[in-house]
Amino acid sequence: MGDTEIELSVFLQFLFSGLTAGAVYALVGISLNIVYNSTSIINLAQGEFVVLGGLGMWYFLEHLQLPFFLSFLLTITVAALLGLLMERLTIRPLIKKANLLLMIMVTIAVSILLKGLLMFKFGKDPYAYAPFTEGEPINIFGAVISQQILWVIGITFSLILLLNLFFNKTLLGKAMRACSLDTKAARLMGINVSRIVMLSFVISAIIGAVAGIAITPITLMEYDKGAILTVKGFTAAILGGLGTSKGAVFGGFLLGILESLTAGYIHSGIKDAVALLLLLIVLFFKPAGIFGSKEVIKLRKL
Amino acid sequence: MAKRDYISLLIFALLILCFPVFVQDNYILTVTIFAAINSLVALGLTILMGYAGQISLGQAGFYGIGAYISAILSLNFGLPVVFSMFLSVIVSALISILLAIPALRLKGHYLAVATLGFGEIIYVILNEWGPGGPSGFGDIPQFSFLGYTMSTLTEYFYLSWFFVGLCMIFSMNLINSMAGKALKSIHDSETASVCIGINVSKLKIKVFVLSAIFASLAGCIYAHFVTFLSPSTFSLHYSILVLMMVIIGGMRSLWGAVVGALIITFLPEALRGFKEYDILVYGIVLTLSLLFLRNGIVPLIEDLFRKKA
């Protein structure tokens, strides 16, 4: 291979690595946005749903030896139920108080609780299962990308499409958007806001779980991976513009690729710091994020 | 200061003076020393959150800066401990000003993420470039003053709680002064405050710096007490813990910081018996207290007393 070809394959390899991480961040960011849009709350327990997805899938698929699709359905059902419980038991009683700080703290408390539950059930070991499709990694210009990563990216984009359709074409989706724009007006139009809130928690729990199910074959899953996923997902959402799903996707991939390129071309020890610096720069100079704008923050379109 | 404040300080002083006389158990003394250190960080955050209405998820950053700088100055440069602590606090204050100026233009979740980002950057710096890297370093000189080196637990107990008392007096004065009233005004409505002519941003920055000073002071005490530092102590996990202390104790109450710190510091000790269930129990306890003790414990108790009267 010639020198430029090697350069290209190395660059592509860094890129693919960044895409893998980025897809996860994007999915977490999207789920955070869904809850944020209908409630203005950032659910800091979001990462735990990703972990639940991975561990739950292992439980049904490997431990109980159930078929793939059944395990998948069962896992997201469990996640949905937990999301529902969380909303009913901890969010609904407090949301009327409208104290932002308190809500943030409650989601943190719930994340600790969920982590404790997961540790209790699964212990501290990492778990994994086979990728969705077995096979050799795919070679593109000398860089390899495993099939599972393509699954993760594919699932990410499919989810975005689905969500787009949901929020723009279905009545329920439009109702959710109405809530995010103006809760009072939505209520006046006859929309059951508390049901919308519940639905948003359920949907983001499901998305989180799907992310977990998809990445576990690559990254393994353990009980305490939640916190860092939440932080990265939150970062991705803010980078792209809090509340916009386009933003979360862009922010997620940007974050992942930036980390990877920093590790690749500068120094792998500082990749986290560089990503954080970028976050601070965006916050200080354009807090609305790349796709947000000051007006959009107020209007909070999806 | 209000009469109430004098009384509470008096009771506090009496409790602190008597405690080591009645409690000789080194283990409990050590826990209370950690509680004192945590109270300092929590106190700073209480003023920031409860009075100035700003959030910070990065207090561990200042806690860590305080600890590391004081340790390095006294260990590697041979400076007297008190001097190292002083310099360390100054440096932390300067860094906090640099952070506050851009950060405090943000609000709510944005400010939370900015401070979180700051805390994480400090952690990465300590982990990557701090002495010993992730493994940390030890042999940090113990606290010494005018030639006398403190080595017993009782001494550290008095030292740490002395600082808590000192900062408490300072905070009480601040709250009751004009600045304090201006702060309350900002918390309630920034727009209105600006209208009456309060320099909102300057005040917010001052309070932010204050919280950083308290946190770094706590870090200094930690460094010279434990005499060993590693970056893992100064992580996001700690920032969240401090937040918990403030909320559980009562965001609007200065003593709430101390109560919250005592509870959160003692809670894992009380939960030792639970072994594997401890994270779960911890999460349940926290969730329940947030759900039912919304304003925090100290206001709850104050309310009870008021109702009786």
Place this chain on the structure above:
Amino acid sequence: MKRGKKLLGLFLMVCFIVFSLSTSLFAKEPIKIGAIFSVTGAASFLGEPQKNTVLMLAEQINKAGGINGHPIEVIIEDSKSDESQAVLSAKKLIERDNVVAIIGPSTTGESMALIPIVTSAKIPLISCAAGANITTPVSERYWVFKTAQYDTSAVEAIYRYMQKKGIKKVGILTISTAFGDAGRKALLELAPKFGIQVVADERYGPKDTDMTTQLTKVKSAGAQAVINWSVGPGQVIVTKNWHALKMGIPLFQSHGWGSKKNIELAGKAAEGVIAPLGRIVVWDKLPDKHPQKPILKKYVTDYMARYKGEPGTFGGHAYDAFMLVVDAAKRVGPDRAKIRQYIENNIKNWPGIGGVFNMSAKDHCGLTVDSFEMVIIKNGDWEILK
């Protein structure tokens, strides 16, 4: 009615006699041994098997009559992988529980934090962590011992093997925790002694999900082998990435690799991975005459029967630490200073799980590079490399 009462009285008396007979077997005062492990937190993969090991051993010894008739009472504290918690645990064990010795902690950082405490309290500490600083300089570690091999010994084992195979350029990947950092320092320091050049020095975090970037850099730098130094899921992820990249150069892992779980999780990617491991993972492949074999066999089979999982190398460190204290207490009684002295002077050619120990006033670790076997994974199982 009266007859019923008499019968009841008789019955109770019989119970009482039986009960006192059984307790009189243990009428002697218990010997308290303290243990601090990272049962939860970042290092729980270390602490959990260590805790299980100690519990199992205490039970076995008590069933057999304890130490000279005294039952062992083991008090295990969870340090949650945090130094301040380790400090608190140590204080509790020393002050409140009055233990004769402390086993653990699981990590180097926590062990370092306890050195001043045990030194001033004059109680022996037998750490299960690897850092060289724990027991050196020996003149300042009078009360401190450790049962885990030095990280430098593991590195030595790898470099020796590489020298034999003519590998001159290596790339290293280390995790940015104390474990990885210690390995990194050792790898960089010892390389020149074996004529090896480290051409790439990459890092990653404990929760990082993909290390292909770092591995790609290692390849680009022209390395002939890659060494990964970590514990936890990172080891498996690096292995899978290495396999997917088809790097064509051998992958070496640290001594933290020694768990069947890793082979299971990495699947066929693990084929060909080499690591210096304690003999516990390959005990069944040792010749019967080997002094460690009977102890290894009993430990592994007992542990698996009871806990349904392997103890691993790390559990073994707790085994050795505990048995050192038990041995000492058997000979000199529950005296802190005497136990310390016994361990320092009388442990020679002492076969344990980690290796054959030779403690002395100059060496409070007692293990060398020979406590490792170079092991390769073939067909999903361990095989000793010749």
